[in-house]
Amino acid sequence: MLKSRLYRSTNVYNFFMKSLGYERSIDRFLRSVELDLSGPVRILDAGCGTGMLGLHFLERFPGAVLTSTDLEPRFLKTTVANAAQRGLDVQRITVGVSDISHPSRLQLPAGGAMELAAGSFDLICVGAVVGYASSTESAVRELVRLLAPGGTLLNLEMSESPTGKFVSRRYSYSNITLSLMQQVLRESGCTVRMTRLSLVHLPAKFTRVAVIARKPT
Template sequence: MSTTPYSKVAALWHPFLVLGGFDRGLRHLIKRLPYLPPNDAPLKVLDIGCGSAVMSFALLKRFPQAEVLATDMDPIMVREAVKHRDKLGIKRTQCAFACSDANYPHMVQYGCTGAYQELPHEAFDLVVAGAVLEHVDLDRAIQSVFALLKPGGTFLIIAMREEAFLSKVYERVYHCIPRSIETHRESLMAAGFQSVLVERTRLSDFSANLTRVAIIARKAPHVASSEDLAYTVPIIA
């Protein structure tokens, strides 16, 4: 795995998110988001481009029974995220880490060294991406996430708002490409997602509201085959 423009600020990234109110705002947003699975569901979650894992930790607050695999391309970011997990007293079994390029989120490198392993298709109930699709080929990443989701699974994108002033600053500093909601929607629908919903951030989500918007895409649930139907529908003679 390779370093990113975030490597240089990795040690300061999490304190910056906490002091700037982003961590609190994001937790508030995640807590109130509609269209997500029930809070007590034992979800399998994948957080791609996790950074210091603020999204993973916020999701574990809402879904305490979840098991998260958090990945980032930058091994230095991953190392910092592991430190924050341990400080917060979150168990390894609840939140594990690996390195992965979000262009190919199905290929992960545990320990950030050695061979890549391929995550199985339809392994996750929820995949989340916070401000990382801005760094990758959108269509390719979304197609790969679609394959990783179970039928009925959810893709939660906490995207950078294309029109926000601070997004333009990030674009320059971190060489990322904030995209419109419509671009996300088109790419999600082309990949096969059944529905796409948008939840705008509010003042009460400060300071996450300055840069982010939530896009929630749902994969169609498993369609019963004729064999399943023969099994479940009582046959009246």
């Protein structure tokens, strides 16, 4: 469930992500993540917020298409506006309202529902959202189910540093531990690595850590 008052104004959230250099530092970090993907990469950004994760990869993989979802429809509008601002073709983006507890179920803006098929994404990015699921463990398993064989799940998760914990509390974000998250991913058959952000990734380094899982081919 969406609890925090801080998400009520997407414009304020978007402004802070950009003006404090947070979005740029995330972009810098994502550039450093090597991904063995080519061709028409199918990307899902679940709980997209202002869209920064999915839009980074849409820009990086020219043949890619992106599905961006969020519980809050205004964030979907912000994502599309940010795509246009980045000079990206918005026709490459499908948006839908979705609760991360059931990430395959989408409500489309024009009305009607859509069910994402198992194995239909080469890259799934999530950031600071699985902790909002009614069960983080089942949300993570569900995301792995949506990954194609050989696909990558990149979770730019809230870190367990004092700053990460402080911000999580402020945003009513209650997640499982990173070690349990890695265990759930391994139990789902993925190989997993955790990458800490470095000083060049400040300010994002204060609050985020990357958990990167690869589904076997």
